[in-house]
Amino acid sequence: MLKIENLHATVDGKQILNGVNLTIPAGEVHAIMGPNGSGKSTLSYVLAGRDGYEVTEGSVTFGDVDLLAMEPEERAVAGVFLAFQAPVELPGVGNANFLRTALNAVRRAKGEGEIDAMQFLKLARARMKVLNMSDDMLKRPVNVGFSGGEKKRNEMLQMALLSPRLALLDETDSGLDIDALKLVSDTVNSLRGPDFSALVITHYQRLLNHIVPDAVHVLSGGRIIKSGGPELAQELEKSGYGAIQAAAA
Numbered sequence: 295m296l297k298i299e300n301l302h303a304t305v306d307g308k309q310i311l312n313g314v315n316l317t318i319p320a321g322e323v324h325a326i327m328g329p330n331g332s333g334k335s336t337l338s339y340v341l342a343g344r345d346g347y348e349v350t351e352g353s354v355t356f357g358d359v360d361l362l363a364m365e366p367e368e369r370a371v372a373g374v375f376l377a378f379q380a381p382v383e384l385p386g387v388g389n390a391n392f393l394r395t396a397l398n399a400v401r402r403a404k405g406e407g408e409i410d411a412m413q414f415l416k417l418a419r420a421r422m423k424v425l426n427m428s429d430d431m432l433k434r435p436v437n438v439g440f441s442g443g444e445k446k447r448n449e450m451l452q453m454a455l456l457s458p459r460l461a462l463l464d465e466t467d468s469g470l471d472i473d474a475l476k477l478v479s480d481t482v483n484s485l486r487g488p489d490f491s492a493l494v495i496t497h498y499q500r501l502l503n504h505i506v507p508d509a510v511h512v513l514s515g516g517r518i519i520k521s522g523g524p525e526l527a528q529e530l531e532k533s534g535y536g537a538i539q540a541a542a543a
């Protein structure tokens with residue numbers, strides 16, 4: 295489903311990704327771990343098509359299309375979803391309208407009819423109940439004044455409603471208490487299926503106890519230096535990145 299080959303990318307002229315190779319088959323959830331500054335967020339931004347990130351070499355295929363040739367909006371409606379490490383605040387944009395607009399764009403692309411405000415509220419409220427979010431968060435501007443945990447919940451609400459084919463979660467677990475962590479894991483697990491793939495970026499092995507990944511990759515210096523199963527995350531938790539970095543150098 296997602297095939298990244300020899301991906302090199304720069305930000306502001308600075309080389310960050312140095313030849314990432316990664317394949318996530320349809321239906322699989324892969325985790326990326328790695329030290330601060332290794333390029334994890336950059337990888338997710340490049341995949342989502344964020345402005346300012348320039349691919350200098352390599353390719354990314356999503357399904358059978360060239361992902362890098364698509365505009366960010368086209369990627370989103372094709373089913374690529376990025377949960378930001380730092381969710382953006384959109385003053386003046388109502389959360390409900392924002393979510394419904396995004397959902398309808400995706401529905402149109404799938405050939406499904408748009409849903410109206412009433413239908414949307416019903417859908418959203420049901421999901422919000424599961425995510426332990428209060429109704430008034432729909433009326434407020436997107437993420438404005440939301441606590442860290444509320445922002446992450448809002449990202450999970452968006453993800454659950456959009457039901458993406460590829461979810462990129464950038465440290466969605468950081469700063470969350472155990473209960474919120476469980477909500478994030480439950481949301482990802484509820485989407486799991488043959489048409490859903492995910493790339494979960496995390497610093498903590500504990501998230502991977504709840505979202506058991508099919509594979510774990512270590513990103514260091516802008517490339518994947520080691521891949522393995524869930525046991526690799528446990529090994530990292532115990533011994534850190536040093537030994538693996540030394541072995542790869």
Ligand code: ADP
Pocket residue numbers: 305306308310328329330331332333334335336337
């Ligand atoms: P990670 O998410 O793994 O912690 P990032 O992808 O955020 O790492 O960053 C990788 C490297 O790119 C870091 O050294 C960071 O300082 C650098 N970087 C990120 N954004 C910019 C930018 N706009 N200009 C220059 N360097 C940047």
Ligand code: MG
Pocket residue numbers: 334335336379464465
């Ligand atoms: Mg990051």
